Amino acid sequence: MIEDDEGHARLIEKNLRRAGIHNEIVRLADGASAITFLFGSDGSGLVNKGRALLILLDLNLPDMSGVDILKRLKENEHLRVTPVVVLTTTDDRSEIQRCYDLGCNVYITKPVNYENFANAIQQLGLFVYVMQVPVTI
């Protein structure tokens, strides 16, 4: 989970757990640490070879745009199959279009209304629960 806002991260995690997700959740607070985690210190992405990953990505990060991370992920030969769920406050149509063009798998807007928010995350959790995540190659 790449999310700079601590509160958002907590709320997302809570609701995912409520939906019955027990997988390890790694929270990365900024773009740089996310890049290091995903692509390793050599930047090749080899570190994650063979792991089953699902990436929750916020677009508004303090040091870079989530869109850039998405782009790098989809260009990387090891990570391009990893499902990416963009989870952000931005509901700009052109932004949504751009993310799907770049290969994002799901785009979810964080609603301010908490009921809707909790609902959306829990449903995402259920969705993730049943979906088959490919192992990175």
Add this chain to the structure above:
Amino acid sequence: MTPSTASRAARSQPILLALGFVILITISAVSIWLVTRVEFGAERVAHTLEVRNKLANLQLLLRRSESSQRGYLLTSDLGYLATYQDDMKAIAPALDELASTTSDNPRQNDFLAALQPTVNAKLDELRETVRLYQSGDAAGASALVGKSGLTLMQETSTVIGRMENEEQRLQSVRTAALANSSRWLLIVTFTGSILILVLAAISVLLLRHSLKEQQDANRMLEATNQNLETIVAKRTALLSEANEEIQRFAYIVSHDLRSPLVNIMGFASELDAWRKQIFERLAALRAQVGGEQDGESDEALRSDVEEALSFIKSSIAKMDRLIGALLKLSREGQREFQPQFIDMSQLLRSTLKAMAHQAQAVNAKINIGELPTITSDRLALEQVFSNLMDNAVKYLRAGVPGSIEVRATESDGAITYEVHDNGRGIDSKDRERIFDLFRRSGIQDRPGDGIGLAHARARALVRRLGGSINVESEPDLGTVFKVTLPKRWPLPASEMMT
């Protein structure tokens, strides 16, 4: 050339012209006067010459008659007698003629008065000698010639000589006057011509100066115009840049504001959930220890917490709506307009269809007249007029059947569409306020998503379309919104500059 001297040159042009005319007229008048003077002088000179001629003629006649008389007395030749008689006859008329020509001169009159008796005496003497001679008294005749003939002849010659002198004096005076007049004529004409030439030269000089000044002014004006155009272009660029900046700002702010809101809302909701658990647990604990009597204060605490949380939630919900509205506004500001030909009557009718049941619910009749067509952005106009009509329907007076009418007037490249209603109206102090963001006027008794965005949005859109929106209203009588738009949008670049 400095502007002050230039304008002085321009001002002195008519003065110069007037001066030239005055000089020309003066020269003409003086010349005419001098020419008549010259003519008069020449006449006088001619007159004097005539008088002198006549004097000479008289003298000649007298001398000839005398010499013929003597010739006759000497030779008794009848030829002499005939000449004598002819000359004698001519003398009196010659004397009369002389008298008539010199009648204007008193001195000559005096001389004539002296001459007349002398001539008559001479003539008498001549006649007497001839008569004496013819009667045979040759000696008596000779004596008479010797006695008075000579003296009388000398006397006449003296008087005629005096008259001749007088005429000579007159001639010299008159000739001098004539020469004087001619000289003056020459001087005046020459001086006048030179003056006119000088004036013309000055005038030409001034004209050249003012022409140069005009050219300078034209050049300056041209430069200023060009400068103005660049200034306008620069300002326009700055303005649109500032506008874009504001749009970007609104967009970023609304996004960044939303992010903490998600947290506040989220954790408030979580708190709410925990609150239930806490009070349940509290009640269970209390049941275990048997503290029943504090149940009431627990209940009060519970409702306090509940109230606080509900305020937090409703405030967040409102804030979210405001941010959403801001976002919408900034997004609309970023949209590129697509000008197209629009049948306004048709556009408004389709807008009307979308709000038909809303109008029916409040018993409002909406009437759309025949409206002129326009070239503009369809979506923007739909939004503007649906906002205006929506508001008109929303703020009708309770208990009065609503009537909303859309009309239009066309003038000089612009069309004014007017939305009339018979609603509750807008107080004069609120008329500008309604166009502000998030501001409304009058009693707020209408539910729904109204957060005072409609008019602000309408104004923003109309302004971007190069138009203006105004409101006229009487409280409790109704409101007229006037939307003035250019008939063609965008305006051609040339019109934008003016």
